[in-house]
Amino acid sequence: MRIRWYGQSAFLLEGGQTVAIDPFGSFAGQLASRGLVFDYPPVAVDRADVLLITHEHGDHNAAEVVGGNPTTIRSTAGTIDSPIGDVVAIASEHDDAAGTKRGPNTIFCFTLDGLRFAHLGDFGQPALRPEQRQAIGEVDVLLMPVGGGPTIGGADAAALARELAPRLVVPMHYRTAALNFLDPPDAFLDALGATVTRLESNEATVDELVGTRDAPAVALFAPPASG
Numbered sequence: 001m002r003i004r005w006y007g008q009s010a011f012l013l014e015g016g017q018t019v020a021i022d023p024f025g026s027f028a029g030q031l032a033s034r035g036l037v038f039d040y041p042p043v044a045v046d047r048a049d050v051l052l053i054t055h056e057h058g059d060h061n062a063a064e065v066v067g068g069n070p071t072t073i074r075s076t077a078g079t080i081d082s083p084i085g086d087v088v089a090i091a092s093e094h095d096d097a098a099g100t101k102r103g104p105n106t107i108f109c110f111t112l113d114g115l116r117f118a119h120l121g122d123f124g125q126p127a128l129r130p131e132q133r134q135a136i137g138e139v140d141v142l143l144m145p146v147g148g149g150p151t152i153g154g155a156d157a158a159a160l161a162r163e164l165a166p167r168l169v170v171p172m173h174y175r176t177a178a179l180n181f182l183d184p185p186d187a188f189l190d191a192l193g194a195t196v197t198r199l200e201s202n203e204a205t206v207d208e209l210v211g212t213r214d215a216p217a218v219a220l221f222a223p224p225a226s227g
Contacts, residue, residue, distance in 0.1 A: 001113045004203040005221040007040030007179065008059050009121060009172050011143060012048070013206075015113035017084050020048040020070065021143075022121065025062040037180040041224055049083045054106045054121025055094060075106060084112055090135045094150060095124040102150055107136065115140040115206065118164065122151045122173065127160065141206065142166035146189075147174030147182030154183070158191035167210040169194070169218045176223045185220065194218045 001015035009022040023043040038059065047068025053061045056075050063072055071082050077091040088109040094102035105121045118139045128136070142164055145151035151173055152160060161169050169192070174185045189196055194216060197209065202224040211217035 001115070001206045002203060003170070003206050005170070005172065006043045006202070006224055007176070009054065009119070009143070009145065010043050010060075011119070011172075012045055013112055013117070017049040017112065018047065018068075019050045019052065019084060019110070019112060020045050020066045021052045021108070021119050022054055022060040023051075023062045023065045024059045025065050037178070039178040050087070050110075052087070052106075052108045052110075052119065054108065054119065055104060057122070060122070073108070075104065077106065082110075084110055086110070088135060088137075090132055092121070092123055092132060093125050094122045096126050107132070109136055109139070115210075117141045117143065118166070119143040120145060120152075123160075124151050126152070126156050128163065133163070136164065139164050139166040140210065141168045141170065143170045143172055145173035146171040146185050148187075149182050154187035155191040157188045158193075161192055161216075165213050165216065167212060167216055168206070169216055171218070171220060178223050189218070189220075192218065196220055198222075 004012040011021045013019040026042040043065045045066040048066050048070040051066050051070040051072040053074035073080050077089050080087045090107040092105045092107050093099035094105040108119045146157045147153050171185045175182045196218045198220045202221050209219045
């Protein structure tokens with residue numbers, strides 16, 4: 001199975017079926033007046049079987065950039081039938097104030113090609129509630145924000161990664177040369193204390209990255225090339 005990171009929380013998983021998550025379009029010229037840099041290339045996906053949108057912010061919900069008329073699950077909670085089987089959508093918050101600052105967020109859990117994925121979206125709670133942890137269950141591949149600010153970061157993110165005990169952690173939603181309003185991943189990586197594979201590309205084969213629950217792998221993808 002191939003995994004591609006587009007920046008922020010946007011991914012494409014290509015296995016027996018294809019899953020797109022949290023795509024965004026162009027932000028050219030929209031944020032400069034606020035001193036914000038968002039220079040990732042717009043996402044463009046020819047086709048997907050399933051599209052997952054964790055919340056309705058503009059850098060996560062550009063459904064129109066994904067072709068193929070995918071089954072779309074957006075900003076909701078429940079156990080939802082889809083072309084990849086059940087998708088477990090877990091209600092959470094984008095902040096540490098019960099969603100009153102930045103609204104709701106969905107954690108998505110699903111199985112693709114025998115691997116159990118959890119994408120935390122813009123998870124901003126300092127920790128999982130017990131019922132959220134139970135609903136997530138066992139995780140093989142954890143896609144999680146680590147850049148602080150509007151989401152979890154640093155030591156709290158590392159503690160959450162240890163609690164979920166995946167075989168592979170893929171950090172997302174952090175500062176890079178293309179984005180200036182989040183923290184870099186360093187505080188998370190230092191707190192986690194795991195061996196990190198720093199990839200030279202924004203895509204890789206998942207099976208070549210996964211570790212074990214006793215010795216989970218961490219894969220830090222390179223940002224997508226502009227142009």
